[in-house]
Amino acid sequence: MHFRISTIEKLGDTCIRFGEAAVVGGAATLFVENFPAVVSAGGIFVGIILIWIGLLIFDGADQWGRKSQEV
Numbered sequence: 691m692h693f694r695i696s697t698i699e700k701l702g703d704t705c706i707r708f709g710e711a712a713v714v715g716g717a718a719t720l721f722v723e724n725f726p727a728v729v730s731a732g733g734i735f736v737g738i739i740l741i742w743i744g745l746l747i748f749d750g751a752d753q754w755g756r757k758s759q760e761v
Contacts, residue, residue: 695755698747705744712737 716733719725 702748709740
């Protein structure tokens with residue numbers, strides 16, 4: 691089964707958006723009283739990893755995907 695390049699790019703974009711949300715959420719919870727800083731740091735770390743994975747997926751879409759015209 692082959693996916694179109696645009697579908698793979700959307701997957702990469704979605705990973706980037708989830709990573710951004712995780713980084714913002716992790717940073718925001720750093721300022722909450724009585725909230726474990728380890729959890730906040732974990733959210734920031736996971737967010738950075740998701741952004742990195744999303745960029746790799748988005749960059750590799752041309753190699754892994756099929757163009758729209760091909761059947």
